[in-house]
Amino acid sequence: MILILGGDGFVGWPTALRLSRFGYDVAIIDNLSRRIIDIELECDSLTPIQSIGKRIEAWKNINGKKISYHNFDISDNYHRLLTLIKEYEPHTIIHLAEQRAAPYSMKSSYHKRYTIQNNTMATNNVLCAIVESGLDIHLVHLGTTGYYGYSDVGMTIPEGYLPVKVDIDGETKEIEIMYPPNPGSIYHMTKCQDAISFLYFNKNDGVRITDLHQGIVWGTQTEETRIDERLINRFDYDGDYGTVLNRFLMQSQVNHPLTVYGTGGQTRAFIHIQNSVECIELAVKNPPVKGDRVRIFNQTTECFNINDIAKKISKITGAKIGYYDNPRNEDLKNDLKFSNYGLLNLGLKPITLDNGLLEEVIKIAKKYENRCIKDKIICTSIWDRNKKIDYKGNYDGKK
Numbered sequence: 001m002i003l004i005l006g007g008d009g010f011v012g013w014p015t016a017l018r019l020s021r022f023g024y025d026v027a028i029i030d031n032l033s034r035r036i037i038d039i040e041l042e043c044d045s046l047t048p049i050q051s052i053g054k055r056i057e058a059w060k061n062i063n064g065k066k067i068s069y070h071n072f073d074i075s076d077n078y079h080r081l082l083t084l085i086k087e088y089e090p091h092t093i094i095h096l097a098e099q100r101a102a103p104y105s106m107k108s109s110y111h112k113r114y115t116i117q118n119n120t121m122a123t124n125n126v127l128c129a130i131v132e133s134g135l136d137i138h139l140v141h142l143g144t145t146g147y148y149g150y151s152d153v154g155m156t157i158p159e160g161y162l163p164v165k166v167d168i169d170g171e172t173k174e175i176e177i178m179y180p181p182n183p184g185s186i187y188h189m190t191k192c193q194d195a196i197s198f199l200y201f202n203k204n205d206g207v208r209i210t211d212l213h214q215g216i217v218w219g220t221q222t223e224e225t226r227i228d229e230r231l232i233n234r235f236d237y238d239g240d241y242g243t244v245l246n247r248f249l250m251q252s253q254v255n256h257p258l259t260v261y262g263t264g265g266q267t268r269a270f271i272h273i274q275n276s277v278e279c280i281e282l283a284v285k286n287p288p289v290k291g292d293r294v295r296i297f298n299q300t301t302e303c304f305n306i307n308d309i310a311k312k313i314s315k316i317t318g319a320k321i322g323y324y325d326n327p328r329n330e331d332l333k334n335d336l337k338f339s340n341y342g343l344l345n346l347g348l349k350p351i352t353l354d355n356g357l358l359e360e361v362i363k364i365a366k367k368y369e370n371r372c373i374k375d376k377i378i379c380t381s382i383w384d385r386n387k388k389i390d391y392k393g394n395y396d397g398k399k
């Protein structure tokens with residue numbers, strides 16, 4: 001039995017389907033917070049996702065496989081979580097039950113406090129419940145490559161741990177430390193806080209943990225969600241939840257300029273949603289053994305500069321590129337290189353931007369373009385009071 005916390009979300013739902021398809025007994029816990037936030041933001045997924053009940057029923061009708069579902073908030077209902085863990089005795093818990101958007105986490109002090117409260121308490125509760133259950137459960141958590149920050153360090157960023165040379169009484173010694181966290185938003189900060197909790201519960205209680213430091217996910221469909229329209233995955237495009245590559249692809253289909261923030265010199269790590277669920281499956285199939293330290297994998301396949309992505313999409317679709325005042329506090333320009341040998345060594349086959357899947361996303365964006373609320377595209381969350389929302393953008397140096 002596998003418990004998926006946050007199994008109704010963008011990564012959670014396709015993960016639940018994949019693991020169920022390959023014979024795992026899957027139960028989802030999800031308080032539908034992402035759907036509730038849709039109501040708050042007055043913007044829905046571009047794709048017409050079905051209710052959790054209908055999704056699960058469709059999956060059962062298609063192949064007879066049952067996915068159980070429980071609706072409660074794991075950041076609040078500790079005893080319900082503990083009871084369920086004792087009842088199901090899962091060998092693995094996949095923890096995706098966190099607020100995952102950086103802009104949403106920066107919207108106001110309410111959103112900052114909500115994100116910190118929700119994410120850190122969810123992680124605390126899972127860890128405490130695993131220990132209290134007395135079961136030897138492998139916890140797989142979705143972290144972020146944003147843990148490391150994006151400054152130019154001129155080296156390949158390792159998977160979680162950094163060897164450093166220190167001077168001890170005049171003698172140079174090599175030690176290994178956790179890579180210094182360098183969060184770029186309140187959301188990213190909560191993932192850094194999670195990492196400290198993992199370190200402690202692993203050291204003190206021997207909890208087996210895999211932390212997947214994931215890059216920006218692009219794409220929408222996986223092998224399983226493609227089977228039937230009732231299984232379709234979310235597609236976020238709004239200024240808070242939409243991530244850059246999917247946003248650009250969708251903007252190109254609704255005649256909106258591609259919204260490059262600043263100069264577009266930011267380089268970021270990317271992964272396709274199909275690879276994302278495959279990585280989680282690989283982590284589940286290859287658990288750490290008792291006594292191993294927290295295992296950290298960089299779950300990313302390629303790094304790209306935002307401007308290069310915009311140019312590529314503009315070339316394919318003819319979309320105009322707009323340059324907008326950056327609502328975030330981030331370096332104008334950076335280089336980035338990640339080590340990702342952990343997952344490659346377990347068998348990950350990277351899907352690259354050139355694999356043809358860009359076309360699939362474009363087709364989906366075109367198919368559901370009438371569901372797009374255009375005035376939700378501009379990001380209205382700003383990182384500090386001195387910033388202004390740029391509704392217009394700048395083309396060839398002109399506003």
Ligand code: USQ
Nearest residue numbers: 100101102144145146214215216243244259260261266306
């Ligand atoms: N950006 C634009 N235009 C846009 C949207 C974003 O230029 O319309 C830029 C941003 O300024 C940023 C970069 O693109 O430099 C990435 O932004 P994003 O919104 O695509 O991704 P981010 O906020 O970093 O967060 C996403 C997920 C988060 C995950 C993270 C991985 O929402 O859950 O942890 O990607 S990482 O980027 O490595 O931190």
